[in-house]
Amino acid sequence: MLKKPSTPKGTRDFGPEEVSRRNYIFNTIKKTFSLYGFQPIETPSFENSDTLMGKYGEEGDRLIFKILNSGDYLSKVDDALYSEKDSNKVTPKISEKALRYDLTVPFARYVVQHQNEITFPFKRYQIQPVWRADRPQKGRFREFYQCDADVVGSKSPWQEVEFVQVYDAVFSKLGLKGVSIKINNRKILSGIAETIGAEDKLIDFTVALDKLDKIGEEGVKKEMREKGISEEALQKLQPLFSFRGSNEEKINSLKGMLNASSLGMKGVEELEFISENIKTLGLQTSALQIDVTLARGLNYYTGAIIEVSAPEGVNMGSIGGGGRYDDLTGIFGLKNMSGMGISFGLDRIYLVMEDLNLFPETVSENSDALFINFGEREALYAMKAITNLRKSGVKVELYPDAAKMGKQMGYADKRNIPFTILAGDKEMEAESFTLKNMKSGEQRALNFSELEQFLK
Incomplete structure (x- = not known):
């Protein structure tokens, strides 16, 4: 009896109506990117493994899909190594390529490879699928599209201001009102880690903190304890879990908390610049919200970090995010190339718009x-x-x-x-x-x- 065909877990087929609706979102994002001066590029669906590995932290590396070498790939594995049954040692021998995990690291590789052809600051957008070996659930897939925009070659905080405007412009055009654009700064997180005496545990600290909305305060503390962060440090961290008030009030609280950390104060200064200028320029339908627990568990962020939440009442995780990554191209040999970028989560935006019945009837092709x-x-x-x-x-x-x-x-x-x-x-x-x-x-x-x- 023939086996009934199916799609791999975490992937989907799209019918004509779904494709039309997805194209409606794509086209809205593309037009906004072009309006703000971004140019389109594309990169291959897979990269050399050493381009991707080690760029997303330990958790991210585990989610990268590896591609087996063609031919008799096991011939390069000697009997002694094979008998160890250690996948971490065997994998580099049998897999030299991997599906891209996001669009940012391939973009950094692109910039380094094409640096003599690019006019800096370089503003690019890229809309392509990415793959993650994640556990599928609502709004989380193993194959999904990212819609990215980045600027490299400028350290100006006006880029952050402009990216907040880009988010607001896209969601306003899509009719998605009440979106929260949450913002923080990795320098602030580094300053907090320094203040509580846990600077040597910065990655563990930020990875745990980034899960606050999923596992709660006690869950975060439990994970930090497991990573070796002391009870004394957690006591000093307590005010972080109860930050309240307006953006201005939060900034003032941070100034008091981080006055002994020059790096932390630099982060507060950058955050204040963005907040004040967005307040002056105004947003159409979104709200900018300082969130001092926002960490985004990616190692390459060094400055501002952004995460976008769907309107209240919609059960969905983040629908976009990004940040500044001053050191990203340095890992490929191009130093002193600051970058800032954001991403739209197309698939989650689609689900939110479907839940709220926001697709116009005229979208159907x-x-x-x-x-x-x-x-x-x-x-x-x-x-x-x-x-x-x-x-x-x-x-x-x-x-x-x-x-x-x-x-x-x-x-x-x-x-x-x-x-x-x-x-x-x-x-x-x-x-x-x-x-x-x-x-x-x-x-x-x-x-x-x-x-x-x-x-x-």
Whole structure:
């Protein structure tokens, strides 16, 4: 018995309506990126393993999909190594490439490789799929699209201000109101770790803190204890879990908490610049919110970090995020190249818009009308009209077979095609067409010019 086909866990097929809706989001994001001066690039779906490994922290590295070498890949593994059954030692011998985990590290590689062709500051956007060996759940997939925009070659904090505006502009155009753009700074987190005496545990500290919204305060403390962060340090950290008030009040509290850390105070200064200028410039529908527990567990962020949350009442994780990564291109040999970037989580944005019924009815990429097929002579008459209508940009099609009228009408109905066009002996003799509204059932006779004008 043949096995029923299926898709791998964490992947999906998309039907015509879903693709149309996804393209609506893609196009909205692309237009906004272009409006802000970003240029498109694309990179391969897989990279050399050493390009990706070690760039996302221990947790991220585990989620990278490895690609087996072609041919007899086990021939490079000697018997002694194979008998150890240690995947960490065997994997580099049998896998030299991996599917990209995100678009940022491949972009850094691109910048280094093409540095002599690029005009800096370089503003790029990239919309392509990425892959993560994560546990699938609602809003989390193993294959998904990222929509990234980055600027490299400038340390100006105006880039951060502009990226907050980009988020606000896209979500406003999509009709997604009440989005929270959360912002923090890795220098502040480093300053806090320094203040509580845990600077040697910075990565463990930030990875645990980043899970606050998932595992809660006690869960975070438990994980920090397991990583060797002392009870005394956790006591000093306590005010962090109860930060309240406006952005200005939070900044003032941070100044008091971090006055002994020059690095922490630099982070507060950068955060204050963004907050004050966004307040002056204003946002359309989103809210900028300082969140001192926001960490984003990626090792390459060095300055501002951003995470976007869906409107209250929608059960969904972050729908976007990013940050500044001063040292990212340095790992590929290009020093002193500061960068700042953000990403839109297309798949989660789709689910949120679906939950809130925000897709316009006009999004569907459907035909405007279906010509009914009465036979070869009538089909040729219809095709002449169809050819000219398509030249005018009207989306029309001919039912391919001279089937029963009910079947053809049923096809148009199931496809949600709003009009059918009948062209039989009577219409051909009068050089006209009968247009039928599929909802109301109303019919009217039109010549070609009238039909073209109506469908346009």
